[in-house]
Amino acid sequence: MGEVAVIYKIIPNPEKKEVVKKRLIELGCKEVKEEEIGFGIVALKAMFIVEDRQGEINILENKIEKIEGINSIQIEGTSLL
Numbered sequence: 001m002g003e004v005a006v007i008y009k010i011i012p013n014p015e016k017k018e019v020v021k022k023r024l025i026e027l028g029c030k031e032v033k034e035e036e037i038g039f040g041i042v043a044l045k046a047m048f049i050v051e052d053r054q055g056e057i058n059i060l061e062n063k064i065e066k067i068e069g070i071n072s073i074q075i076e077g078t079s080l081l
Helices: 014-026 056-065
Strands: 003-012 031-038 041-051 070-080
Touching: 003 014, 003 056, 014 031, 014 041, 041 056, 056 070
Parallel strands: none
Antiparallel strands: 003 041, 003 070, 031 041
16 A cells, blocks of 8 residues: 545634644644735645555544644645655
């Protein structure tokens, strides 16, 4: 089996941004970048590497959704490694 790079676009509560970034890294995030959307809203682009197995992305997404302080999450892209 190979690996898959998954990039999530996460919109955190502004006052919880640093806490969310810390929790993403604890979950195994390889890279977190900030992207200004406008009106003071910042999106976090978080890249994870997961095994290319059925359900792995869903498991990861469920863990991310449980982080307190996230307004929205969506997959921005996936790529086989």
